[in-house]
Amino acid sequence: MQTTDTTYDNVSHVNHGFQHEEQRPSPYAPSSGINPILPQYPGPQNPQYVLQNSPQPYFSERYSPGQSLDQYTPQTAPVNTHHTVTPGLYLDVNPVHKAASRRKKWPFILCIVITLLVVAGVIAAVLWFYGEFDCFQGRRCKTDNKCVSFSQWCDGEQNCPSGDDEAHCYRLYGSNSLLQMYSRVNQKWENVCSDGWSDNLGMQACEEMGYERNTYVGYEKINSRASSDYMLVKTDSPSSFNLTSFLSRSSDCPSNKAVALKCIDCGRNNGRRIVGGTTVTSKGVWPWQVSLQISGNHLCGGSVITPYWIITAAHCVQEFSNARDWTVYAGYLTRAEMGLATGNSVNRIVMHNFDPRTNENDIALMKLNRPLTITSDVMPVCLPNKGMYFAAPRECYVTGWGALFSGGPASQTLQEAKIQLIDRTTCNSRAVYNGRITDTMICAGKLEGGVDSCQGDSGGPLVIKENSLWWLVGDTSWGDGCAFRNKPGVYGNVTYFLDWIHEQMRRY
Structure with a gap:
């Protein structure tokens, strides 16, 4: 969590979210040896013929470095590298005749192309008619593609094998x-x-x-x-x-x-914030914040949404998908406290269809073996409802034990940062993320830099207060560096994933 006032333009660091054993990737520095060193051939000793700003000549058996250019006479004619003609082959080429021949062939080729397109269109229409038209008055089940009429959706009876119609x-x-x-x-x-x-x-x-x-x-x-x-x-x-x-x-x-x-008591905090502060000093301030650890090492953050369920980022669990490896710590401010605590074991990890190339669908759920005890220090955050719109430049908060500067070590104490939402058009502009922000993401931070989430904050909450309650609008996902100018943090859009979240909670 970077909250300094320093503004950075260097974007050589990529916010990778977390690193095992609390190590962060070093900056990608340009290497002087990135191009292979080719063996150099010495030129002719006497005299020297050197072409300015040109590579060393290639020396074949027809020319040796000790031979002067005045003495060298090619034994064969230069090779035409564009059009090679087999020796002894007689070609009677008439350019005018060939051009006329090409012109005669074009209508024939065009006719073939049009015919193929028409045939492909007919085939596609037939496939659509028999594959889709029969479900014109209904919707298809996800698992077996069965067509269920609209009148059977939400009628109290399961018609899809997986229950999609009643989900x-x-x-x-x-x-x-x-x-x-x-x-x-x-x-x-x-x-x-x-x-x-x-x-x-x-x-x-x-x-x-x-x-x-x-x-x-x-x-x-x-x-x-x-x-x-x-x-x-x-x-x-x-x-x-x-x-x-x-x-x-x-x-x-x-x-x-x-x-x-x-359905649940959520979104209430009981601690007292320090105005302008970045270090959280009271446990009840952000009671839904959890630390996700493997072997005592903090890897990611997460948010409590029910006593059993935690929301985090998919990239946190992509390479560590074994639920038994994880321990969840809730209700703590310092990592030292967690080192003396037992924590909560994880029963199941449910990851969305995450794409690491584009960072789309960067959200995952963890279900605990035993429910958390809800207290003033441990409280769920509210999931946003359909119809709730949070527009830029709405004030919001991000929290976590992430690095205090790009490439730095994880914080020992929970940190907070006040930032603001940034509209998708601005975030997709060429100066910012140049079209990389999709509907599954939201941007938040400060375009001038200086305040941002950072490595180790991944999966943690981005929250907004409305109607006296705190709502989870994002999970920390990615960003170019930390707190750089025109490189705000990018978060998973929780509202976009609401149906998926409730479906997993209902299923498991």
């Missing part, structure tokens, strides 16, 4: 956490009317999104401005215990109040 039927929307259900009738998300709602239904809805029943907090009734329909609790008792069977689409909500659901 994303509920979501929380906006900073008020409005509960919404996907309507299979009009293929839209609808608010859930609070009439007839209960905590038991609330627990079931939270479970559908991957949360544990024992983390459930409750629900509120808030005024709804929905211009479309609602999902309303049925008055008759369904025979099934599936939550979907309790709800039906309705054009009216008598109370005009919708359900706002709280």
